[in-house]
Amino acid sequence: MAGKTKTAFKAKPRDPALDHIIKLAVMAVGGQGGGVLTNWIEDTAHRNGYAVQATSVAGVAQRTGATIYYIEMAPAGDRPPVFSLMPAAGDVDILIAAEMMEAGRAIMRGFVTPDRTTLIASSHRALAVSEKMTPGDGIADSDEVIAAAEIAAQRFILFDMDKMAIEVGSVISSSLFGALAGSGALPFERETFEDAIKASGRGVKASLRAFAAGYDAASNGVVETPSEARTEPGPTGDAPQGPDKLLNQWRGLDARAAAMPEPVRDMALTGLRAVVDFQDLDYGGEYLDRLERILADDEAAKDYAYSREAAKYIAKAMAYDDVFRVADLKTRGSRFARIRTEINPADGTRMKLTEFMHPRAEEIVGMMPASLGRKLSNSEGSMRMIDRLFNRGRRLRTDRFFPFAQLYVIGGLRKYRRGTLRHAIEVEHMQNWLDLAATYRRIDYALGVETLRNRRLVKGYSDTHARGLSKFDQVMDGVALLAGREDAAHWCNLLREAALADEKGEQLEGALKTVRSFADGSAAAAHN
């Protein structure tokens, strides 16, 4: 033990030079150019007379995984400093996160601390597979990371550096480098950063543009506001256009929707647009008729929550996805314009456009008059034959006249939609659902609202649509067991969330089991 000490053994005062070591970590997603960024930073440090050491874990750097680069630097002296090869929790001066969730990961690993860390993060998202594959909304909440970063970081610089770089024809490594320079966290002049880019020799001009954009934003202290404050969906964004006669009729409908109580109004206007866009003005009238009937029965004390959900989900139920709809949307001028904006083809080029359609017998008979369609769909032989004729992948080149005309004509057939089998099925399904919701509403208002919301489960095409319907049915079966319980609405919501959590419905199955168990329990209790 220390008591056996032979010689004086005391700690020296801490070496002040240690405070001049700058420790910088880059957390990125593979393929973001973290290696290039690291080389630039290293070169800049050299240019400023610093001793510098960089390391990386390159194994998965190319393969979309989370990856980390680490740099240490200190003013060069006559002897080399001893640098660490990896960042340590609580000991990082500058943390560059090339994506929002990587900033979160850095915080979780303790690399961002309030006593020292400047956190420079890009607010854009590169979604992880687990977020994307959920049938519902599995996207992680950036605001939680932002809130944590505001506590954890000494300084926090946050903006969308990815978009910024793409806009000037570069990649995020350049705008991150600019943000690093602009943050002033490194004691180096701007020119020395730019010299490092120039010396690297590839795509210099574009890199310098993105660098400048990042530099300006960081030095001006741009900080993005959390998303809550950003989005404000409004029904008034899209202006109606069309012949005067129709516009006049539209104004009539618009006025009816606008006359609804405030909590319902915006959603009713949005819903109205959706159903008119789907079919025609009369259809819009039908939508309002339905809604007004529901509203007449609703309670102001409940803030018309039931009617508001009805406004949303009736519109979605009425504007279902059928072949006419797809053909109509695919052939619109506004769609062609949107694709051009998105792809942004250079001047002097032309653009081919291919659609991927795969109609099955169900879609074909769905387009037929209800009676004929029903007869055919009841006959297995006919369905097999129709499948043989139609069921295969079709690629339509809609930049060419004939394939375009084919879809254009189908899109035009929407006039006859009301007489089709698909329409009859959809109307029946909707009516059953609305009747059920109304029944539940009478015994339990909140359950009524939740029942309307279950309509969210019906989405997709073909098998996906069938799976959605089946999940909807399962949840509705579960709801039937719940009706009358005090926590029925809460459970209905849980069932729906479970249904949206995974494809196979394992979570839903689990949730239903629980529901059944206590339904049985209460049945047993009733017997006693």
Add this chain to the structure above:
Amino acid sequence: MAERSFAKEVQKLKIGEGETFSGEGILALTKALLEAGVGYVGGYQGAPISHLMDVLADAEEILSELGVRYEANASEAAAAAMLAASVHYPIRGAVTFKGAVGVNVASDALANLSSSGVTGGALVIIGEDYGEGSSIMQERSHAFAMKSQMWLLDPRPNLPSIVQSVHQGFELSEATNTPVMLMVRIRSCHVTGSFIARANKRPPFTVKDALANPRSDYARVVLPPMSYLQEHDKIDNRWPAAQAHIREHGLNEFFGPQDAPIGIVMQGGMYNGVIRALQRLGLADIHGETEIPLYVLNVTYPLVNDEFLEFCEGKSSVLVVEEGQPEFIEQALGSMLFRAGSDIKLHGKDMLPMAGEYTGQVMLDGLEAFLKKAAPGLLPARLRAPNSEEKPALPDLSGTVPIRPPGFCTGCPERPIFAAIKLTEMERGKHQIAGDIGCHLFATLPPFEIGGSTMGYGLGPASNAAFDGGGEKRSISILGDGGFWHNGLSSSIGNAVYNKSDGVIVIVDNFYSAATGGQDILSSRADNPSKATGHPIADAVKGVGVKWVRQIDRTYDVPKMREILNEALTTDHEGPKVIVASSECMLNKQRREKPLMNKAIAEGRRVEKPRFGVDEDICTGDHACIRLSGCPSLSLKKLDDPLRDDPVASIDQSCVGCGNCGEVADAAVLCPSFYRTEVVHNPGWIERKLDHARNRVITWLQTRRSRGRIEFVRG
């Protein structure tokens, strides 16, 4: 051509005596080999030494100018076997591969090599793949050095030390007739720095000289009774010689004062981490000067008893910093102390964790715990008082931040293969599926979740051997082209043929050893000036007796892939069913084609650039397409539409237009939301005119319809 080119960097290898070399660890290693007059080099790629193989390949010209033979060995076993050239001839040889898996594969050759002993220096450079960034099971290569009596160097992780250890390694090898392993950890391979170079040296005796003057000596052959003599030679002569050499030449290093009550013993590779922890505790300055005696084992096997016991003299406690398990060094040191009758306290795994990487925090905690116990007076007051530090309460992000394991790249040709397998499983139920090593192992992760085991490189089909007899459903195994040539042809395919396996084997042929960085292999399609490529896998498979072979030349054809899988799973054919699915690795394809395409566009030639898109008003946000893809460019976006609850699919500008989205939408009958665009650069004048005419008609029709109804135009 490998994924990363070192063509520019290898020019640095030519610099001469006294010049400053700066660059990455792997380049420094290569330079050191040339300085040491190495006669032949080789190895097998794998992180973290993949880039060392790439550097060697790119430096082939420089190597051959010096009379150095470079071999891209077929496996680690082949690489280790190549060191046989140093058994009889005074030629220095070096091979490289990753530890611990590479050492596993090479162990047969390494053990024989060690038994025989060497004349010329033989160096095995091991990229120790342990800790963050590792892609393999976590084990130490250390045990192999011990069991075969090879010496193990573990230099401090800076360029001068690494370079010096190459020189020392050859010298030690020659002085003791024993092959030497030189271990570099993940981060050391990529650490940057500089050192003063020496001139490159032509090998005094080249492999060509050897061929002209062949030698043999049966005393070196591993056969009884020579093998018994070799076993004694290892222990009676080579071991003491090694200990003497290490001591005499100061291979291990001492830092800090001689006299102090405590000391720290560490593997060389741990040095920077220990110094950083001491710096943070206020016990070392920026240059690593410390008041605590440090004994740095740049040679971790064998240990030098006298040297260690002398270090311990006058001390009351010593800490051993040894990463990984079991604690071979600590055990050996403990045994030395016990035999010497010492009462010194030996700490190690009681202060530091037995398993896992020694990160900054782990090291800090371990050293602090040791000092608190052994020399509390040394610690700053703030650390002696518990809980004196205030830490702000942070929201828990563990439920928010998603894990991000590596996955298939944008446009990867393996994605449609696994989409097809997943669709087949949806139809026919879950199957027994075994994976292998390679990019295709990412298929075991969501969204595919195909395959449940990986037993080693080239061993995928072999790992399904218990199911070869067949049953209600056939087993499926996956094998990459890299694994196929590494070991798979014999251990997996040959095995299946001989045992009349009923299984289905899918060989993923992407033209490269892709997972390790896109190195060429036998079946690569590229012309390689110094290697023979273009040997089809299907021919090899047929050559060893597989009768049922299906070749797919475009993996993106999901319906065809699915049809062939179905056929393989249902055919009456007896014996293994082998599907070779071939399409070029997209990462390498893009690297190859992009510059050519841009050049063609600039020169005014007609070029089509494909990209996919999603119609956001048709997509209903079910994400079924993503569950059959996982492509980085196929993502989600939230629409500004209150009627939409769920985000819709969206494809960003990184899409390379591989076709998987369209194929899958079609094969799985998903939805009509996808579209493909092809931007035609430099179209001919007829094409332009025709396009113009079509556009006019189409626009006219669109306007006509718009005029007859209400439309809501985005303002």
